[in-house]
Amino acid sequence: MAVVQAGRRMEGGAFSNGLKRRRGQPARRSPEGLPLTRRPPMQSAHVGKHWIGTYENGLGDGATGTLSSKPFRVTQPWAAFLLAAGPFETTRIEIVDAADQKVLLKVSGNDTRKLAGKTNSTETLSPVIVDVRAWQGREILLRVIDEQADSAWGHLNFDDFRFYAQKPVLAGAIEVK
Ligand SMILES: [Ca+2]
Numbered sequence: 001m002a003v004v005q006a007g008r009r010m011e012g013g014a015f016s017n018g019l020k021r022r023r024g025q026p027a028r029r030s031p032e033g034l035p036l037t038r039r040p041p042m043q044s045a046h047v048g049k050h051w052i053g054t055y056e057n058g059l060g061d062g063a064t065g066t067l068s069s070k071p072f073r074v075t076q077p078w079a080a081f082l083l084a085a086g087p088f089e090t091t092r093i094e095i096v097d098a099a100d101q102k103v104l105l106k107v108s109g110n111d112t113r114k115l116a117g118k119t120n121s122t123e124t125l126s127p128v129i130v131d132v133r134a135w136q137g138r139e140i141l142l143r144v145i146d147e148q149a150d151s152a153w154g155h156l157n158f159d160d161f162r163f164y165a166q167k168p169v170l171a172g173a174i175e176v177k
Contacts, residue, residue: 012065014054014146014155044157045125046082051159054091054146061086061154067144071098074140076163077133080170082125085109085156090147093158095130098139105130107176109156115174121153125160127173132163 044051057063085091085108092108107128113119116126142161148154 009068010065011067012063012146013059014057014063014065015052015067015144044084044123046157047160051082051125051157052144053155053157054144055155055157061151062149063155064146064149066146068096069142071139071141074132074135074138074163076165077131077136078164078167079130079132079161080127080164080168080173081130081161082159083107083109083112083128083156084123084125085112086148086151086153087113087119087121088148088151088154090145091154091156092145093128093156094143094145095132095135096141096143097135098141104135104140105176109153111176112174115176123157125157127168127170129168129170129173129175131167131175131177 052067054063054065055061081093083093085093087109089106089108089110092106092111094103094107095105096103107130109121112126112128144156144158146154146156
């Protein structure tokens with residue numbers, strides 16, 4: 001299945017819930033007003049009202065799919081986004097050169113655990129900083145990929161890709177090169 005809407009290309013069932021409503025996953029709030037994921041009391045720590053997740057689709061961890069952004073230009077030297085992904089290579093973000101579709105960078109749940117020195121899985125999004133100086137001026141696109149059709153934690157959460165004029169200082173961030 002491939003669905004194109006609002007400049008995004010969606011393949012597979014992993015995104016079939018929130019993005020059909022063009023919004024991503026809805027924010028739920030704890031009694032204290034903190035943003036929650038589907039497994040309270042973990043906080044999703046997303047920005048704004050929604051985030052993208054590949055569990056909350058009615059099919060759970062078994063669903064797979066790829067969500068691709070429309071191309072956009074790298075306008076600043078640094079970027080960061082929020083990620084919480086299962087401990088696999090199959091749950092990952094890709095930064096792709098829009099001109100030739102070459103994958104410039106992959107960041108999987110396996111990578112984030114190695115970089116952070118942690119083995120636990122959490123729904124809580126945490127920052128990933130990327131040095132994008134080599135790609136400044138070029139057009140890229142993002143892929144949110146879930147190729148994990150089974151296993152506990154066969155999903156990922158993603159939010160808030162931004163460019164920065166300087167290397168950002170973000171609590172709990174890891175940096176990928
Ligand atoms: Ca999955």
